[in-house]
Amino acid sequence: MTKRYGNRLALHDVSLRVDPSECVGIFGPNGAGKSTLLRVLSTLARPTAGRVRCCGLEMPAQASEMRRLVGVVGHQTYLYDDLTVWENLDFYARLYGLRDAGDRIRQVLDLLGLGDRTEERVRALSRGLQQRLAIARAILHRPRVLLLDEPDTGLDREGRDRLASIIGEQVRLGGAVVLTTHAVEFGCQVASRVLFLDRGRLLWERPASGDLVDELERQLRRRA
Known part of the structure; x- marks a missing residue:
């Protein structure tokens, strides 16, 4: 794309292809x-060229259906400041039309x-507790991605x-995860595959491992 x-x-x-039961970590400089x-x-944004497919659905024609299958944590929390944790x-x-709303809310809050x-x-x-609540919001409807x-x-x-436990459970249950992080060690811990982007281009991808941490940190310093 x-x-x-x-x-x-x-x-x-x-x-980029992400399979069920896979977590892909994306790294790169700012x-x-x-x-x-x-x-x-x-x-949230349309590609200028190319296609995005998720679980057999394609954007933009089926974007609304795709959103119901996806949970998102972004730079904004998408929370309402004047509402309580429960009300949010x-x-x-x-x-999302959850039938077991009360039980599910209690479950994700405990997680x-x-x-x-x-x-x-x-x-x-x-700020840290707001971020936890944003994660709870993202997993509330049991998204596939x-x-x-x-x-x-x-x-x-x-x-x-x-967070690592939630990602692991998502993968164990057959879901897919794509994440970005500046914490290289954390990313390599939770991901099974690592991609490196720079200036909008995918430069390489490799299986995630502890041995990759030093190499990633060197490349990030070099391109900072």
Whole structure:
């Protein structure tokens, strides 16, 4: 796929396939096109050229159906500051038509360690707790695909461990995950495959491993 913003080429002929039970980590320097790629995959932006397919559906014709299959964590939390933790998730549960809304809300709050925060307003939460709630929102409707743009931002060690467990469970149950992160070690821990982008181009991809951490960090420093 290719994505242009005016004369600026944000993505150039990027081809990506993510299979069920797979987590793909995307790395690259700032401005490489990582967030743009996830915006296109999540239907928040249309490719200038190329196609996006998800679970047999194709964008843009079936974009609304695709959104119901996808959970997104982006740079914005998509939470309502004046609503409580519970009210935010209840709003999204109604949006997705969840029949077991109450049970599912309690389940995802427990997964993120927010079970005792249900009556707190979002604006009163720390940045890290807001990020946990954004993750809870993204997994609430049991999406088949998780698109996570720097989901570890603001998380403490416990929060990152909870996120890693959620990603692992998504993969174990046959779902797919695509994530970007500046935390190279964390990304290589949760991903099974790693892609490297720079200036909108996919330069290489390799199986994820602990041995890849130093190489990734060297390349990121070199291209900073």
